[in-house]
Amino acid sequence: MAKNLKKPVGAMCVFLFFSCLLLQSISAEGSxxxxxxxxxxxxxxxxxxxxxxxxxxxxxxxxxxxxxxxxxxxxxxxxxxxxxxxxxxxxxxxxxxxxxxxxxxxxxxxxxxxxxxxxxxxxxxxxxx
Known part of the structure; x- marks a missing residue:
């Protein structure tokens, strides 16, 4: 059961990382x-x-x-x-x-x-x- 939890958590970390990069890129465009x-x-x-x-x-x-x-x-x-x-x-x-x-x-x-x-x-x- 612990193995099944690692995949969604890893995917969420990757999603959050790229979301932060996108937000930083968007904020840099207007600055x-x-x-x-x-x-x-x-x-x-x-x-x-x-x-x-x-x-x-x-x-x-x-x-x-x-x-x-x-x-x-x-x-x-x-x-x-x-x-x-x-x-x-x-x-x-x-x-x-x-x-x-x-x-x-x-x-x-x-x-x-x-x-x-x-x-x-x-x-x-x-x-x-």
Whole structure:
């Protein structure tokens, strides 16, 4: 009887996995991508041309995703040199970090990401009313 339960549970896990991917894809389509500049090597010896960090703004929420989850990430958002948000996220929780920007005024903000190996990425957030 235990063997019969494993198949439906496995099928449900596969279904949930692909449903999450579809929802993430749909939400990314309606959002604005944040472009980053800088270097993010994560203490590796080889330099990879791709950055394992992506970010999107959708309905006043900033979502930051790490595809590797190897680095603690310190997120800093500032405007006109004044830090408005700063938080360190442990590596194990960097798969999807969300930050509510609904209280931020419209305008251009700077975003900086740092890890424990001094890798840094910079970008700009454009918020509209």
């Amino acid at each position: 604005k991508r944040v472009s980053f500049w800088g270097e993010w090597r994560e203490d590796t010896r080889s330099i990879s041309p791709s950055i394992p960090i992506s970010a999107f703004i959708n309905d006043g929420v900033l979502s930051i995703h790490s595809s590797t989850q190897r680095s603690d990430i310190t997120i800093c958002i500032s405007k006109d040199g004044k830090v408005l948000y700063e938080e360190m996220i442990p590596a194990s929780k960097t798969d999807c970090v969300t930050i509510d920007l609904s209280e931020f005024e419209s305008g251009t903000y700077s975003i900086g990401l740092k890890n424990q190996w001094a890798d840094c990425l910079w970008g700009e957030l454009f918020l509209n009313e």
